[in-house]
Amino acid sequence: MTREDFETIARMQDEYLRDKEVLVIDGYIGNDPSFRTTARLSIEKVNANIAGMQQKLYFQRDDRDDPEVQVVYSPNLAAPGYPDERVIAVDLENGITRVLGSDYFGESKKGGLRMWNDKVYRSEGCRSTPA
Numbered sequence: 001m002t003r004e005d006f007e008t009i010a011r012m013q014d015e016y017l018r019d020k021e022v023l024v025i026d027g028y029i030g031n032d033p034s035f036r037t038t039a040r041l042s043i044e045k046v047n048a049n050i051a052g053m054q055q056k057l058y059f060q061r062d063d064r065d066d067p068e069v070q071v072v073y074s075p076n077l078a079a080p081g082y083p084d085e086r087v088i089a090v091d092l093e094n095g096i097t098r099v100l101g102s103d104y105f106g107e108s109k110k111g112g113l114r115m116w117n118d119k120v121y122r123s124e125g126c127r128s129t130p131a
Contacts, residue, residue, distance in 0.1 A: 001089055005089075006089050006091055006098075009079065009087060009089045009098055009100065010089075010098060012077070012079075012100075013072060013074050013077060013098055013100060016074055016077045017042070017044070017072070017074060020044050020045070020046075020074075021044070021045035021046075022042050022043065022044060022045060023041075023042070023043055023044075023045050023048060023051045024040060024041070024042050025040065025041040025042075025043075025051050025054050025055045025058065026038070026039070026040050026058070026061055026063075026064065026067065027039055027040075027055065027057075027058020027059055027060060027061055028058060028059040028060075028061050029058065029059070029069065029112050029113065029116040030059070030116060030120070031059060035119075035120050035123065036059070037068045037069055037115075037116050037119055038061060038063075038065060038066075038067045038068045038069075039058060039067050039068070039069045039070070039071075039112045039116070040067035040069075040070045040071070041054045041070075041071045041073060041108050041112070042070070042071070042072050042073065043072075043073040043074070043075070043108070044073070044074055044075065044076060046076065047073070047075045047076070047103060049105075050073065050075070050103070050105050050108055053105050053108075053109075054105070054108045054109065054112075057109060067095070068095055068119065069095040069096070069097075069112055069115040069116055069119070070095060070096045070097070071096075071097045071098075071099065071107075071108050071111035071112055072096065072097070072098050072099070073098075073099045073107065073108055073111075074099070074100050074101075075099070075101065075102060075103035076101075076103075077100045077101060078100070078101050079100040079101045082100075082101075084101070085101045086100065086101035086102045087099075087100050087101065088100075088102070088107060088111070090111075090114065090115075092114075092115060092118050095115050095119075096115075097111035097112075097114065097115065099111060
């Protein structure tokens with residue numbers, strides 16, 4: 001997906017969510033403090049079941065600081081032009097996944113873990129040096 005396509009999806013989703021009640025679930029991914037990552041799920045309130053399941057997966061955090069990784073989820077927004085009008089748009093560079101048109105809980109789980117895995121893989125503490 002091109003940057004332009006991602007930005008088009010982001011604008012469409014942000015506009016759609018502007019008039020909706022949205023739940024925000026904050027937490028940590030990872031229990032090792034050296035790899036712990038602040039995470040956020042934002043999702044339409046009418047899909048609170050997904051938010052509830054995601055909250056069980058995150059380690060608790062009490063701050064409301066900006067997250068390192070974020071999933072913005074709008075199950076009820078169709079993505080015209082994409083298969084089955086669904087799209088999962090991933091921006092690893094900025095740590096954001098946008099999900100449109102899918103009400104599958106696994107998308108919120110995978111969205112955060114995908115970005116966390118990339119962050120851990122790229123970290124100095126994870127790289128090994130050749131012998």
